[in-house]
Amino acid sequence: MVRKYVITGASDGIGAAVTRELLARGHHVIALGTDPAKGEALVDAARGTPGNVEFIRADLSLVATNRRVVASILEHHPAVDGLVLCARFIRSYRAVTTEGLEDNFALLYLSRVLFGYGLRPALENAARPVIVNVAGPGHDTPVAWDDLQSARDYDGVRAMFLASRLNDLLGVTFAQRFGDGPVRYVLFHPGTTSTGIVGEYDPPTAAYVEQQKALAKPASEVVPPIVRLLDDPPAEPLTAFTPYREIDLGGGLFRPADAERLAKITDELLDRVRE
Template sequence: MTKTFVITGGTDGIGAAVARALFARGDHVVVVGRNPEKGRQLAREADRTPGSLAFVPADLSLMSSTRRTADELAGAYPRIDGLVLCARYFRTGRRVTPEGLEGNFALFYLSRVLLGHGLLGALEKSEGPVVVNVAGPGQDTPVDWDDLQSAGQYDGVRAMFVTGRLNDLHGVTFAERHGAGPVRYVLFHPGTTSTSFAGEYDAPTAAFIERQKASAKPATAVVPPILGLLDTPPKEPLSAFSLYTRLAVQAELFSPEAAARLAGVTDDLLKPYLN
């Protein structure tokens, strides 16, 4: 039976590599991204395979756009077998979206929360549904609860790492709220991988990224463990992996108290976009 998978950030890097593997074996892939030409190119590739691909243009740094996208996907696909969250965009300098949110916080964290919420009903109709959040679990960057959106002193690398921490804590909340249902939530760390490294960099950071690309493993090396998670989700409501290695989600980094604190803030921020 053909399965349907939604991938955000699926026109480049890890997302695109996973998309290619899925439609090559006959699945239907829905890629959400900002670049229509890259989306059309992937669709042309899919036309030569047993599977298929649909591209949905969206700016996931805007919660209004994310909510519309979730509604569109839920309407078009009553059953979704897996959601793979890969979209992110690095900025050396801080940017605030038209909705008043710091861009990295909005794209890398809030949009992932909102999509999981909006597609939950369609995921629950699958026999083995799973959300794979590619966010680098296990980082120990401290959370500044008084400045979650890095308004005081912005550093692009730290902002990315701390937002990964927020995804860890959201995984705890998702499992607490929906763990009795069929959807499994997986936090996934790909390690250093040669992706598109989409972003806006100052000169020193750009030079560092080029050095990283030269030594990093290809995105295709990350595909097998992700496919394994999509095909055979873990039994636990929440799990975390660094490639094939399971990480302990009972550690302090996954504190239920911190997760509850973040959930309260997140619910307030997303209230205008939730049912």
């Protein structure tokens, strides 16, 4: 049976590897990325498979773009079987979008809020819908409640880890709000993987990134566990996994009170960001 999937960050790394596997299985993929050349490569790759792909070029660090793309997907695809969230862009220096939001916070966190909640109506029309949020759950980076957008003493790696922590709490909130519905929410940690690790780096960070890529496992190794989650979503409203084990959600990193606090801040912020 042909299924339909939306993948953000689909032109690089894990997102691209998952896209290619789904195409090989004959599925329909709506692939989002920023690089038109890499998007064309996905379209070319699809021609030799039983699947098909739509590539959408979009800068998902912008709230307005997320809202526009989500609305378009809903208009043209009333049912979506799965959503895989992979988009990220690491920066050594703090950057602010044209909407006034810190880039990591906007892309790695807010875009996943907007896509998960925004595509929920289409997901609920599928038989066994699932969201797989590839954001690295379980990292113990403290949540700086008074500095969620890393304005003080910016460090690109810490900002990325903070955004990952926010995604943990996003999963908790999604399950609280919609756990009685059919959509399963899965937080996925790929471990150290030789992905595109796309970003803008200072020279020491660039050297470190290249070293990590040389030592890391290829993206193809984390495709099977992600695809298994798409094929057979967990029964629970919220789960978290590494490629090899399930992560316990009972610790302090997934506190409902923290999730509620973040959800309130996020809802108020998004209400202020208008197209």
